[in-house]
Amino acid sequence: MTKAYQATSVRAVVENGLCIGCGLCEALAPERWVMRMTAQGRLRPAPRVKEDPQADAPILAACPGVVAEAEARGASSDPIWGSYMQMHEAWAGDPDLRFKAATGGALTALGVHLLSSGKAAFILHCGADPAQPMRSRWVISETPEAVRANAGSRYGPTDTLAGLEVALARGQPFAIIAKPCDAGAVKARAKSDSRLDALLVALLVMVCGGASDLGKSEAVLRELALTEDDVTLFRYRGYGNPGPTRIEARDGRCFEKTYNEMWADEAGWRIQTRCKLCPDAIGEAADVAAADIWPDANPQGEDEGFNGVITRTPAGQALVDAAIAAGDLVKGQVHNPRDYDHFQPHQVRKKHAIASRLRGLTSAERPVFAHKGLRIEELDAKDIKEEQGAEARARAGRFDDEVPNP
Template sequence: MRKIHRSWSGEPSVRHKSAAGGTLTALGRYLLTSGRVHAVLHVRADDRKPWLTMSTISRTQDEVLRGAQSRYGPSSPLVNVHRLLEERKRFAIIGKPCDISAVRSLGRVDPRVEWLIPYMLTNFCGGVHSAHIAKAVLRHHGVDELDVALYRYRGEGWPGPLRVQTRDGSVHDLPYPGAWRMGKFGYELPFRCKICPDGVGEVADISVPDGWILRNGKPVYAEAPGTNVVIVRTPAGEELLRGAVDAAYLEVSPVSVEEIEQMHTNHHRKAAASAALFALRLMGQGTIKISGYRTSDGLKRAGLRGIFQQFAGTIRRVITRENREHLI
């Protein structure tokens, strides 16, 4: 990490609309107006099915703002990468950490990535649930899919409610964080997300999680003016942040690494991912070959309790799946 700050958009309207402080939205808007890029590749709600998410290319500030607010369901922003590379114009990417890793890998075999994608920005990712969760929320509210005019996971406040609005104007809200966890809707992360090492966006130029306010070492989810943390990881990210702050697109204040760890404890569980992979091998399941995973550091951070939880939880899921398949 080269720099860390709390951060939020210098434009109050952008800050309020966005999922948190609007930092990624502000950076995207600044990149276009400063001429650093010709386009920003990111995602937004699907026009036809608002509970789904679609890849979008923004070429103006207003288009970037239209894509503000978190999308917790599945998304595929990279479907437009090759189209933009063919245009031979510089563009930035705002995506999930695994999306940024994929583009970095593409850059090893396609030199255009280094020439044409000077900035890659991401959030912190705790995992991506399936589209079935959004449909379960609609059923919970008794809303037909065809009647949905708006499906917003976050925003219009911080953190803001999960809102479903129908074409006739009726509004149905679920509060954060209960709505995000989706417990009563059968929320379960894919296994790949449980062992993903990319959740904090180490391969991006800048990674931007929520900047939760802490009380007694724990995050508070009460409504407040939106705030992010901005973590600068590369010289390109450092130059971008400095320019955005100088141009008043962003405001920043101090924050510590210890505070960030208290804000985002869900990423600690992934530290014992190698225990989950070991459990798979013991159970005769297919697994993956990994390099550069920092296994020993991860196990040390997870501690005995974290290692046991990953190991036992993986075995339990394998047994449950096998029993289900046997019944079928």
């Protein structure tokens, strides 16, 4: 049996489909790496100079394509959902934010609370690129209004961590709102950058079904006979829960697709490879994770917006309690892990399948990430079909990815 091994260069991470385009390469070595969109519509690090894997060791030590880890810091623990303090329904206290945000606005409400209470000076997160609204870019939001302006889920490539060094260099307390894989990278990075422990007051994530490449959005434009240059607004959801995907064009036309029209055909999701292998899409490395709470992950129509909130650390719990006390967040009914099995059956299936998929990659002599604290072995369904499928896809080059030009 081939032994599992890790990639030893950024190029190997990318070429083996293990890069999620988090942006950490650019943050840690901007003189060597810059994030670029590939022809396949994925954000990937492009080398500015001759590659130097030895110099990239600090990147590789935190890269989600090399390592995935979470430490149990909650008071309770569940085999599937991991360590947590509390699970409950919540939504933004401000009805306008609740309406405009992706689900119930819990993540934005927490960001707003951190700024308005003075606990954080700014939030590092992402939002639509004003110049190319179908694409996303990292942003630093210094006011509650700015955090609100970037509410909403972006279902395409995002490289929030490309802004990490800029954030740390400010020397002020801050919070990050990002994907679960980004949170894992930040926690791994904190082992060698003490500024993170000193300055990062909260790490907030969404529960994540996977990040599509830009081709998913391009396909929508093709259907509408629009080009990217025509687009002045590309909102993936929000303005309701889930709210429509809305596209506005320069000539004044606007188009909407319901959430189900957008996501009914799973074959067209164009989810990135790292997502299919994701050992922590449920935010175990974060302080707080926010989710949708539809039965069987299917919206039953539009509603006012109800997040499921999982507090994972005492700090996350204190933040949620303070936001509730201030009226920024409203608490609804209490949940338990079995409720989450029902809300997120895809996450349960994934947790059970990851070990088999990783074995398949190892059999195909491909690198995999190391993982710790995510119960991947305990949850191993030993699914031979998953294993053989992953091996066959890897051998057929279906996970291959490209390092773009700068």
